[in-house]
Amino acid sequence: MDNYDTVDSHEHPWLGRLIKVGLFLLAQSIAVLLVSFVALLVSFETSWSATTEQASLLQPGDAKSGSLLLKQDGAYTEAIRLGIDVDITVSGPTLRTRVTQAFRNPTRDWVEATYVYPLATDGAVDTLKMVVGDRVIVGDIKERQQARIIYEQARRDGQKAALTEQERPNIFTNSVANIGPGETVLVQIEYQEPIHQSGNEYSLRVPLVVGPRYNPAPIVQSVDFRKDGSGWGATASDPVPDRDRISPEVADPARSAPLNPTSITVHLNSGFALGEVKSHHHNVKIESPDNRTRVVTLADGTVPADRDFELTWKPVAEKAPSVGLFREHVGDADYLLAFVTPPAAEQATQKPLPREVVFVIDNSGSMGGTSIEQAKASLLYALGRLQPNDRFNVIRFDDTMDVLFPTSLPADAAHVGEATSFVRALQARGGTEMVPAMRAALTDKINDTNMVRQIVFLTDGAIGNEQQLFETITAMRGRSRIFMVGIGSAPNTYLMTRASELGRGAFTHIGSVEQVEERMRGLFAKLENPAVTGLSAKFSEAKADVTPAIIPDVYRGEPLVLAAKLDKLAGSLEIKGRVGDRPWSVTLPLQNAAEGKGLSKLWARRKIGDAEVARTLREMAPEDTDKTILALALDHQIVTRLTSLVAVDKTPNRPDGEPLKLSELPINLPAGWDFAKVFGERPQLTPTQLRERRADAGQPATRRPAPVTPDAIRLPKTATSAEVKMIAGLIMIVLALILFVFNRRRTLLTDAA
């Protein structure tokens, strides 16, 4: 056989080759066919399942860039107009803000207006007043559903009604029904808020930017007093940066629509001789009736509500009082608000505490793309910042986990070098098993109480078992502090804030590689300068209900702020902690507390925050949480996610066509309110922020103009490279075939020759 074959091939030398070529071509084409068949099957799967009926009503191509294809019932030029007046009275530790919104209806229809607006997160909204003509209707606090029913009923009956609802802890909605043609209805809400203190400086902040903002909530919500501390320019050394200012979600003014004209007045009664008073973003006029009082008004009368109003003030004295104690008697209870600034001056000159830092980096598949780059860059920056006397370790996890060193090691050049190459080699893949990693990080092997133990956790938080993570933290946190670093464009903010709150640390958000250095520098300011740790508060005699439940670390120059409800105002409050490496305590006799205003509401507001935390910890069942919140809210008359304020004008409506004249506006228009200016002909008062519906339409309009809020939500990339690849692949295969056949021919021809 062998022989025969050989002879045969010798007889027909090109025939064998031809067969080989044929076989190769056959195999090749089968492979190509197979692959393309599978690809086609998959690629047209959806088309097959979708019948090819043409979309007849809409051609997306008709849509213009940036526009919403909405049918509108009326022209926008006839929109409801809104003017806002903000009147703030600062009395000592608290401030009361009255926001007056004037809804003016220049149209010939009866309308209902809905206005979404931001308020301070820690503000307790407790008053709603509606001013119609010369009548003032005061709103009542009701359960949310009930309030909604009352409002809808009034709306249908043609009565004027106003409703204040909480959409998010810092986003509220005011609805006003039955604003007559040419009429103006004033809606006033009032809220109580603590002032913010940072070092020598006191501050208040009024969010004016209309439209939802997705700032990550302040790190430890119960101490968000400190959020206004820095970023004011003057206090650049402040260890805790201002979360609001550094958040990437801050609206781009260039893209935001023109906003509602706003006037602002601040009556500042500081309680001490005032030094510098400064508005950071607005030109203001400042009058000084006496040395403890200032009246601040906008120099230009009104401004468009396009940025937050920030005011800071300092005492004349070199140093701000380091202790403030205020009380209020409401019902049968006493409420206490304490500001204590731990001694800090010498802390700055002290060498920083040695630290043990455990870095945890999430390299799961969800971190793929830029996220892992940001995480790696952040971690590399952090490694570079370590001091030789620090100890550190690195843990990486996906659905598996690696701990770099068996135990935390000194941050000398060799170890840092090893860690650096470990981090550089990381790639994003696999699942996200966060709990074991957190557990490993929390395991305190060295247990050296002379070292500060910190965990820096870099992740996008894309997990569903948050609860489990929170439970791990609560069970194992010991003396460790957890600093969450949220990576990527949309990290699980809920997880970040809660985890850092429970871990008594902070939350930093890094949304792009460019932000890495700035954010990490801010984080390190916190890591390197913990002024007071291990804080606890004790009342000697009074039985106290203290909030926050978990007292967070207090950073250099920041005050510790406590609110408490007491059964009696007797004995003293002792606060203990450690400043650097030394124990520190301070005792405040309660008798010396000064009278404050609205403290009970602040206490209630913070208790509500605590209840929400307890719910996430499952210390409280959701129903119990709701019950607690509802009781607190009804008791203290504040708006929450479960309660709303509603006001209904029972008197019959004035007849149609009778316009409300300017002179009819009530005299309790706040000082500084210039009606003509407020309603001056600003073109297009953003109908986008002001959703309205015609009262006589009966049914709520099914469609409303979608508000154009500046990039609150970024849409992900939704195109694959599949088609490019497949097309390129096909072209190459075809080219290869042509080349092959061409070559073959030439070979055959030469052979034949």
Added chain:
Amino acid sequence: MPRLISPLVLALVGTILFGDGAYIHAKAWLAQVLLERAFDRSIETGQVVKPWSWADTWPVARIEVKRIGASAIVLEGTSGQALAFGPGHLDRTADAGERGVAVYAAHRDTHFRFLRNVAIGDVIDVTRSDGKRFRYRADSSAIVRFDASGIDPATGDFELMLTTCWPFDAITPGPERYLLHATLIGDGE
């Protein structure tokens, strides 16, 4: 023989490229099959069921447009990895059926290929992983830039937004997105 090498290499690279592209589609298709199963189990058990053990996302809803017979399982989150398997539910947006706007995004060439066929007025059914069904009606569409979506997450209405890359037939990625807006009209039957 050396003459054979260049076409062979070319063919090999071509096949790999083609296979890579086909793999994206295959993955998208296969994942939906697995997700479909996981989702059904989610509804039965009321628990979060991961479609495969190492997944870091899980099905949260099924969207269906009955008129054109399209359906897809939506995943939590919109990381690149999640979007390879199915439409993603944008973080920080409401769940379907809740007050606010639920935003689902998917690739224009895989799971949301059907979006071009959805007309204004079409009914979109959303089944949540807890078994609750909601019915939406498509009422507007828009082309926006990815960073200027104009979506109001705090809207007082019950809204649904489906989004994918625009234009539909482009083969390179671009900054524009197609938005399809729908409003809740009631619970599913």
